[in-house]
Amino acid sequence: MYQDSKLFLNQAVIKDWEEHYAEVFGKHILLLQHSLHELPIFREENLERLIEGCPTKYYDFVKMGKQGEHKKSWRRGSIKDVKGSDVLSAIEKGRFWLSLQSLQEWDDTLKAVVDHIFDDFSEKVPGFKPYKLKLGMLISSPNAQVYYHCDLPAQSLWQIKGEKDVYIYPNSEPFLSDQELEPIFLGKSEEEISFQPWYDQFASKTTLKPGEMTHWPLNGPHRVENHDCMNISVTTSHFTDEVRNFYAQTYANGLLREMGFNPKRNSAGLTKYSKIALAAGHKFVYNKFFAKPKSPKAPMDFTVDLSASDLMKNIEPISM
Numbered sequence: 001m002y003q004d005s006k007l008f009l010n011q012a013v014i015k016d017w018e019e020h021y022a023e024v025f026g027k028h029i030l031l032l033q034h035s036l037h038e039l040p041i042f043r044e045e046n047l048e049r050l051i052e053g054c055p056t057k058y059y060d061f062v063k064m065g066k067q068g069e070h071k072k073s074w075r076r077g078s079i080k081d082v083k084g085s086d087v088l089s090a091i092e093k094g095r096f097w098l099s100l101q102s103l104q105e106w107d108d109t110l111k112a113v114v115d116h117i118f119d120d121f122s123e124k125v126p127g128f129k130p131y132k133l134k135l136g137m138l139i140s141s142p143n144a145q146v147y148y149h150c151d152l153p154a155q156s157l158w159q160i161k162g163e164k165d166v167y168i169y170p171n172s173e174p175f176l177s178d179q180e181l182e183p184i185f186l187g188k189s190e191e192e193i194s195f196q197p198w199y200d201q202f203a204s205k206t207t208l209k210p211g212e213m214t215h216w217p218l219n220g221p222h223r224v225e226n227h228d229c230m231n232i233s234v235t236t237s238h239f240t241d242e243v244r245n246f247y248a249q250t251y252a253n254g255l256l257r258e259m260g261f262n263p264k265r266n267s268a269g270l271t272k273y274s275k276i277a278l279a280a281g282h283k284f285v286y287n288k289f290f291a292k293p294k295s296p297k298a299p300m301d302f303t304v305d306l307s308a309s310d311l312m313k314n315i316e317p318i319s320m
């Protein structure tokens, strides 16, 4: 644990909190100032060590295709035995992203940080009892994009370095249809959902700069475009009982729809069948999510090579 991090743990994470934000938290989009980016763990030399120490199962290192090219052309790489400084250089100069996942499981400092973040929100928002807290980090090249998608747990995005445009859309039809949401909960489709360019007319567009974070309503679809600079962002995710119940209900609705019913997303009076499905779904989903088996990933078939024009070299594919 870094000395300055201990100081951070005694401070409020959010710098500009106002009491009435508690009424908005989780229900509407919030844009707030934070102090996370001042933590020593985000200094370059410490990030390099963090990258070098990341267990293989907790990262995805990806070479993106050209701008606008489909994700299918992307490749998954290995950073085993690559210096952290070389990984950062490749990301800064090329078209890569590195996602470090579930840092709370393998880095004590960031475990303390995510706990502190949610302790802070729990103090500020009456009745807020989050659990299954996760912290991830995305280090991405200039102009990289994250395509339109929705996340299942509640999410926040914290900007550490660089600038990005974040577009957040309403979590309702037509931006997020039940027919697209339910298969994600059922594990039958990815988190990416269909997008129409006109959706942007209804998006909340924010440029996130270091020291800014945003939190949005559950499952709110979003997409992200980096400015012409390397970006470092942190994501935090959490569950509450309300989120978990919605999760189960949507799962149950997905089952009902497959059975030929047409359930409402937030039905108040549940039918007998939906109650049965809800109960079954609740148990199944809870187990499924909390002990979620990872779907097989593409093999890693390249590594960083700063001497190559494309900053990478092919390796024997490694399946992990």
Ligand SMILES: [Fe+2]
Residues within 6 Å of the ligand: 149, 150, 151, 155, 222
């Ligand atoms: Fe997301």
